[in-house]
C-alpha cells in the first residue's frame with residue numbers, strides 16, 4: 001500500500017505517552033505530523049485523515065478508561081477507512097477498558113485499527129511506582145512495536161480482513177473522581193502563568209494562576225511537572241494516602257502487551 005503521512009494524535013500531560021508514541025513513530029518510514037491534545041485549546045483542531053494516512057493514537061490510562069478530556073477532541077476527528085494503531089500507557093496498575101474504549105471510539109469515526117499496545121510505565125501521581133519506566137528494555141519493546149507496524153503497512157494490499165482484538169469490557173468502568181487537585185505555594189509562585197497556559201482542561205485561572213477550578217481539574221499533574229519554580233504541589237497527606245493505596249495494587253515489573 002502506498003502510504004502518505006503519519007499522524008500522531010496524543011494526550012500526554014506528563015510526557016510519558018509522548019515518549020512512547022515518538023519511539024514507535026521513529027520506526028515507521030513515514031513523515032509525521034503531531035497533534036498534542038494535552039494543551040487546552042478553545043478551538044478544536046480539525047483532525048481529518050485520508051485513506052492512505054496512518055494514525056497513531058496515544059493516551060495515558062485514567063481510572064481504567066480513556067481520559068474524557070482527550071475524547072472531547074474527537075468531535076472533529078474523521079478518518080476515511082484510515083489505518084490506525086493504539087497506544088495506552090499506564091502506571092503499572094491495570095489498563096482495564098481503555099484500549100477497547102479507544103478502539104471503539106476511533107473505529108466509529110472511520111479508522112481501522114491494525115495494531116495496539118499497552119505499556120506499563122512510571123506512575124505520574126506516585127512516581128516511585130514503575131520508576132524511570134520506560135527504561136532501556138521497555139524502549140526496545142516499543143521500538144519493535146513500531147517495526148511490526150511498519151512491516152504490516154508495507155506488506156498489506158488493504159486492511160479489510162484485519163480484526164484486532166483487545167481486552168476490556170463494554171459497558172466500560174464508571175469514571176471515578178480522583179481527589180488530588182494540585183495547590184499553589186503562594187511564596188514560590190511568580191505568576192508566570194505557565195501552568196494556566198498548559199493545563200489541558202483549562203482549570204487554572206489566567207487572571208489569577210494561583211486559583212484552580214476544582215470541578216474542571218482532572219488531576220493529570222501537568223502543572224506540577226511543568227512549574228519551574230516547583231510552586232504547584234499535591235499535599236503530602238493526600239499523596240501518602242494515594243501511595244499506600246496504589247502500592248498495594250500496582251506491580252512495577254509488569255510487561256507490555258502487544259496486539260497485532
Ligand SMILES: Cc1cc2nc3c(=O)[nH]c(=O)nc-3n(C[C@H](O)[C@H](O)[C@H](O)COP(=O)(O)O)c2cc1C
Nearest residue numbers: 012013014015016017060062063064091093094124
Ligand atoms: C488521573 C490519573 C488516573 C490514572 N489512572 C490509572 C489507572 O487506572 N491505571 C494505571 O495503571 N495507571 C493510572 N494512572 C497513571 C498513568 O496512566 C501513567 O502514569 C501515564 O503514563 C501518564 O501518562 P503521561 O506521562 O503521558 O501523562 C493514572 C494517572 C492519573 C494522573
